[in-house]
Amino acid sequence: MMKKIGQAIGLGIPIGVTCGLVMSLLFSYMYANMYYPSSPRFTAQFQRPLDAISVSILLWALMGIVFALSSLIFDIERWSMARRTAVHFLASYIPFTILALLAKWFPAGWGFLASYTLIYLGIYVAMWLSFYLAARHYVAAVNKKLAAR
Amino acid sequence: MKIELHIDPNVAPEHADVYVQALTPPLQTALDQLGQVDQQWWGYQDKQIIPLDLRHLSLIRASDDTVTAYRVGGGPVQLRERLYQLEAALPSNFIRVSKGEIVNGDSIDHLSVGLNGLINIAMQDGQVAMVSRRYMRSLKERLGL
Numbered sequence: 001m002m003k004k005i006g007q008a009i010g011l012g013i014p015i016g017v018t019c020g021l022v023m024s025l026l027f028s029y030m031y032a033n034m035y036y037p038s039s040p041r042f043t044a045q046f047q048r049p050l051d052a053i054s055v056s057i058l059l060w061a062l063m064g065i066v067f068a069l070s071s072l073i074f075d076i077e078r079w080s081m082a083r084r085t086a087v088h089f090l091a092s093y094i095p096f097t098i099l100a101l102l103a104k105w106f107p108a109g110w111g112f113l114a115s116y117t118l119i120y121l122g123i124y125v126a127m128w129l130s131f132y133l134a135a136r137h138y139v140a141a142v143n144k145k146l147a148a149r
Numbered sequence: 150m151k152i153e154l155h156i157d158p159n160v161a162p163e164h165a166d167v168y169v170q171a172l173t174p175p176l177q178t179a180l181d182q183l184g185q186v187d188q189q190w191w192g193y194q195d196k197q198i199i200p201l202d203l204r205h206l207s208l209i210r211a212s213d214d215t216v217t218a219y220r221v222g223g224g225p226v227q228l229r230e231r232l233y234q235l236e237a238a239l240p241s242n243f244i245r246v247s248k249g250e251i252v253n254g255d256s257i258d259h260l261s262v263g264l265n266g267l268i269n270i271a272m273q274d275g276q277v278a279m280v281s282r283r284y285m286r287s288l289k290e291r292l293g294l
Contacts, residue, residue, distance in 0.1 A: 081265035139260040
């Protein structure tokens with residue numbers, strides 16, 4: 001169990017940081033002519049840009065850990081898929097939203113929170129569907145092999 | 150295959166060392182059989198102790214405190230061994246598919262996906278097992294994909 005948690009964290013940190021880095025680079029190219037690790041409202045909080053980047057990296061690592069650890073919920077076999085999905089959704093949405101607000105990715109306000117939640121839901125459903133389709137593909141491949149025996 | 154056989158009543162434990170260039174399916178079959186020559190599996194039912202023929206086992210399932218083996222054309226029996234011990238000692242056609250289930254790969258009828266996204270294995274004798282995410286890849290490999 002501890003080993004699984006350790007492995008999840010070990011995978012979550014680099015993935016989170018890499019995603020954060022790539023996204024912040026993309027946004028910086030698109031909207032500014034210099035590097036911003038996060039929104040201007042976030043970086044304005046800090047004395048020097050160096051601190052803004054360090055804290056951003058920390059937040060990205062934490063975000064990676066949130067998703068890596070919550071994915072372990074899907075390994076609880078005695079729970080129904082519905083229960084696993086519901087718990088995983090909450091276990092990932094709540095901490096991630098807190099981190100996103102800390103990183104000032106969107107302004108704190110109900111309207112902004114609502115559109116953020118809609119986007120989050122959309123991505124969540126899309127990912128759940130892709131896992132489902134992958135399972136379907138897997139089953140078809142295995143059945144094909146079984147029929148050929 | 151050049152075979153050297155050494156018979157000595159004092160050798161213990163009995164063992165075989167095989168030197169090959171590659172592991173092929175026929176060799177794997179021969180090794181499975183070799184591994185089972187001194188291995189007799191026993192099932193427990195009520196007060197009876199029943200010798201088991203592995204070819205007739207479709208599924209082995211572990212619940213909280215018992216390990217149950219399902220026999221084709223017979224009733225379920227309890228096993229004394231734990232799942233991890235079985236996983237190590239059973240021949241290669243027995244595949245771990247989830248935290249609590251080992252299936253006989255030769256007795257799999259087909260797989261299916263439920264609307265909930267869970268993958269089920271339908272055994273030839275009607276038993277149903279579940280493939281968990283963790284074991285998807287190894288099941289595919291063991292079946293030769």
